[in-house]
Amino acid sequence: DIVLTQSPDSLAVSLGERVTINCKSSQSVLFTSNNKNYLAWYQQKPRQPPKLLFYWASARNPGVPARFSGSGSGTDFTLTISSLQAEDVAVYYCQQYYTDSRTFGPGTRVDIK
């Protein structure tokens, strides 16, 4: 299985500050035949299912605010919130779908300082 690690485990920042979350894959999730990274990002709030934010590492799902961005390729990926808002308090997960046996990262908790 492809193992995903995330850093940091958690962070607390002030409203309006920048948030950066990293996701590292144990092997490349870049499919060379179509040059796409099979990596998604989700946001999960308490008692809710995960909500898709990005797919193909950087394609924003409709309705996701522009302050969120996804980047990276191969084995290293980043989710950035340019200006943290109160409604962004959540746990964020990366997920690979390069293999049928899809795996998720352990999550990064984002709180307000």
Next chain:
Amino acid sequence: QFHLQESGPGLVKPSETLSLTCTLSGVSIGPYYWNWVRQAPGKGPEWVGHVTYSGSTNYNPSLKSRATISVDTSKNQFSLTLTSVTAADTAVYYCATYLAAPRESRWYFDFWGRGTLVTVSP
């Protein structure tokens, strides 16, 4: 409006079998992949497996053949059974899918049910 709804017992005894059903509304089983994903308390989600409309399946190897996913097209449902459960199987179980890529086994999940908590306890 497309909707997924999980149902099943919330409490299962150790060594017994967990059985859950996901009922679809707003879409038929069709040429899609229907997935179960679970999430243990305080942990990241874990993909359990999937079934297609034709009954083809694939499972997370970590479940060591304890999981079976089946589809009932007449009821517009798919189901999960997990045998010989232990406390480690305590989790919120979600049904999840994607409609943008029929017949594609490798895709991200953009539709999720609300989830159902299953606790394994004597």
